[in-house]
Amino acid sequence: MDLDDLETGEYRLTCPGETITSAHDFMRGHGTYVDDELVIASVAGTVQRVNKLVTVRAARSRYNAEVGDLVVGRITEVQPRRWKVDANSRQDAVLMLSSVNLPGGVQRRKLESDELQMRTFFEEGDLLVAEVQAFFADGAMSLHTRSLKFGKLRNGQLVVVPPVLVRRLKSHFIALPCGVDLILGLNGYIWVCKHMQDADHGDEGFDAEAVYSNQNDEIDGPTRLAISRVSSIIRVLADHFVPLTDTLFLEAYNWLIEQEVNTKDLILGDLGDAMVAATCSVR
Amino acid sequence: MSVVPDEKKPTPTNQVQSDELRAQIFQRLHPHAYLDRFLVEGVRPDGRTPEEWRDAFINVGSVSTADGSALVRIGGTTIVCGVKAEIAEPELDTPDQGFLVPNIDLPAICSPKFKPGPPSEEAQVLSERLNAALVSTQLLPLTTLCIEPGRSVWCLYVDATCINYDGNAFDAALLAMVAALRNTTLPVATYNEETGRTTCRSRTTRHPLSLNRDKLITGLSFGVVPTPSVPLDPTAFEEPLLIRAFSVVVDVQGRVVFVEGGVCGKSGTDYDGDEGSTLIEKSIQAAQERAKILHQLLQ
Amino acid sequence: MTGLSKVEISYIRSSLLSDPPLRADGRAPEDFRPIAVETGVAPLANGSARVSIGQPRAGRGHEAEGAGGGTEVVAAVKLEVDGVGDDEEGGKVICSVSCSPAAYPHLSSPALDDLQSDLTSLLGSVLSHPSLCPQNLVIVPGQKAWALRLDTIVFADAGNVVDCLMLACRAALVDTRVPSTRSVEYRAPGRQSGTLNEVPDDLMDVDQSRNGPSSMLETRDPSSAVDFELADYWDEGKVLESRDSWPVCVTLNMLPTIHFLDATSQEETAVPLRLHTMFSFPGGKPTSHGMRMAGAGTSDMTQIGLLLKHAEKYARNMWIGLEAKLAEEEARRSVKAREKFYGGRRR
């Protein structure tokens, strides 16, 4: 996990305005600026060095998007041929009408009638999972949902954590054995929902009704309980500022079951501490 | 909302409905032409002739929380006016004069063109004109409001509230204010030298205000349109179409005490000197006749 | 924040309606989040309290959305000397609520103003009601009285802000001490003065402040007391007389078949209809000080009847809990106050 290779091998914390090193020997990276031939930190966080490049990673910041990131967002506005999406970033993200799959085949042309019924696909408040496609000149990110994995979110609830806690993983779609799926948005929005069957894939199976449906599936009590448990685990881990990984969820979940803990007691504090101690020490 | 095409044979009820609809659309799209067509024929959209006033109605004393009140209706325009008497210290330069504070409120309830919030421009102008009319005519000698010179005087807040705005708010408001003042009674107040306080003996023993009987006034408003007629008592539809409007204030003997150019309409085409003066003379005559009727109502 | 999506709303509602009812954080319908109460938080106020429901995630900014966090309110009482009008008894309670923009980052400033005035009017209509006005706010009958200003600030809102506000108000009012005063009377020399002098070295004739309606008879007597002075004594003053009547609020969120307490912001969005009930238990006897229905939706007589019975029970639990906590705080406080006073003197 620890990629930074500062020669001393130790973490160095710094604050804005603090001199890090000389600009002659090093290149300034993110979170720094150069003044009077010195590299100076512009954010508070840990100093990282890769060869000659010095960067400061902020301890806490809003989400900095990169192309290819998986994000969970919420529609804030419907505009001509595009949606505005809150993705916990500096600017609202943009989802173009041309970047979504429409009913009647993935490759079909967008019609004027589609523009008139954009609200039947996504409306204000809707949550969706998407991929960062590109950036506009003004820095706003453009999203796309042109995959069957992406689209409107249903059957669950949202948990919000600081974006730095979500690491880049091999897959951000995690299926836990307790019948709960997780979608870890790199922007810190995490969707916890009922496990979806990997049913008939393929373009022919694209079912517009299901993709843009505003109805939840039938969810039984145990699944709801599991969803609420997993959400609480995420909240507690985030409160303790623990980076989130799939193994961690599993351990914490099993610990909860072993201890026969009532979910609501987790928010009381002590139990949360115990859980974090138990699960994180294993690693 | 589409006009029925001519070639289709409409049923009689449809015919009536569609004619009505067409008239409405015409009125919305070309209000000036709409009004002109009527005036050329010598009638107005509400069925009156240009020289006809709307019915006026006065009801006094219905608001028990006020010291005097009146409700006035002129056509659709409805205004309630209440007088609240309070005690204040007089101004230094006029130690024996009380205060008369007339205000009109045009709240959002009375017309779609007004918004909730502070007084609109129109309300501010109207308040000023009403104030000018009431003060300049000396309907109520302010010295009669004195309790103890230099110490304590009555302050009469004359507040008019428009409930329904269908044009000519000035006439209705002035009528309501005068009627409310006529209806106002004040308790007997005494100033106590020792404590410096003014108290009233009883809630029930009250005296009417000493109004100047012969200065009872009524306001009458006229509009000016390009066609040679002066539609008087304009409605809310007509008001914005007038190029000029003016009001005449007439007292009980028919004397003109106050003439003022109105707030609505845009200046531009003016009449020639002669035409203009005959127009004004004619209107003043009409005003004097109307004033008689209104004075009777006031009594 | 653009509110919730339709599926989120239906998920929350169907979870609540499932058997057994389930909430996002695992609570049962009648469970509250942990409540923290602390009094005496504003040293310059006559009484103050900070109340939080749920764990405040201070300094974590807008992440309150979806992640819980807590609702946090501070209430403070300031007493100001006020003239008494001719037809007033004297003493009044003036409430105001201000909402920190940080608590509502998604609200425009006019919307925030509306929210503040709505909460102010809700609080005012309950706490400023004449039936709750403490008698001992009168300083000099007919002349001077304390105007009690109860100012509250909402620092964070993660749902159920009304219950939190009322808890903070009650805690602050119970914490309030009315400074001891003595009326000062100017008398013609030679007249018999039958005064009880608490502090003998006073220069003027002093008269222990006479409170209560019995002294109202003398208000028009020009020779009675006209001014007052503050007593200099370690005790900060007397508690408000109606302290066992300041109510607590329990908000019942209503779904057609069930009700639940202490809704989070998400739950409030999903279930808009609620009933605020304000109860006090002077001498153990339940008294309702206010009921307000809020939000779109309808109810019926049987549901309301049932809700009120439950509400009384919940309110009593909350009352007992708060009383215990306030007693604890009070014990701590009087020790502190005494130390502060004498400590200040010695220096």
Place this chain on the structure above:
Amino acid sequence: MAQSTFDRRRVNGPEESFSPVFDEEDDAELGWTVKHGRGLADIRPIFLQPGLVSQANGSAYIETEKTKLACAVYGPRQSKTTTYSERGRLNVEVKFAPFSCVRRRSPLRDAEDRAVAIAVYQSIVSSICLELFPKSTIDVFIVVIENDGIEGCIASGSIAASTALADAGIEMLGLVASCSAGVRGDEIRLDPVEKEAAAADGTVILACMPALSSITNVYQSGRVSVQGALKCMELCQDRCIDVHAVMAQSLLSSRTSTG
């Protein structure tokens, strides 16, 4: 009372002025013994007339003895805000005429206006099919001409607003009727006047849709026992059926008279 700030948008009076003080004072205790020749469970007669404000889409004037107020409905019309809303917005504004109370009210908006507006809003909001009016606003404006107790004002305001909405042809689930009650000891009086309400231990206002026997608003102030409050609500709900009949009658007769 006092007009403290100079307002250049109005004609101004002196800097300060006070309500007259009377030597003989009313005894507040007398409030409960006010004589008005009606039984405890009787309400004041209601005069209700829809369609008085010709400029509005719908309107109503209500008079219950000394409580007099006018209500007008404008809309549904396009919302001013740019944000999309799936449901219509309801906006209630209440204004007291300066002469409507025992003391003169400053023409500026104050907390009481807002409190009455919130209560009326709550009473009527659930009766309107707002889901049928996306992006629109329905404005309900109320002017209180004479006020005889805030309880009566809220109840009458709700009745007038619901009647005006019906007069404007806005789709509703049902008419909202409203009634208030005052409690003192064990005695309950319906529709208390200002003095009675002031002398009461507590008051209850109930708004309901009698046609659907559903309750839209409960507004209780002062001190009441739970049983007392429930009893008040039941009495109010019974009386609301009569109020509903008056509302329906006034709407029907206004329809037949205008053809």
